Amino acid sequence: MPTSSILASFNITDKKTAEAFVDALERSASEPKHKISAPAPVHLVKKEQILEFFGKGGNTANE
DSSP states (O other), X not given: OOHHHHSOOOOOOSHHHHHHHHHXXXXXXXXXXXXXXXXXXXXXXXXXXXXXXXXXXXXXXXX
């Protein structure tokens, strides 16, 4: 969403519109945020396992 739409000014001239706006703000504050999930399981590995996978053996990271 462009920043300009967030910074837009508008005037509320009647009570019904003001109440609807406040209700919308309150609902948006109380709604749960989206949960972020990984598309696949995440596995943590050690540096040595990565080097072994790429065929570089044990402690040859300085090569």
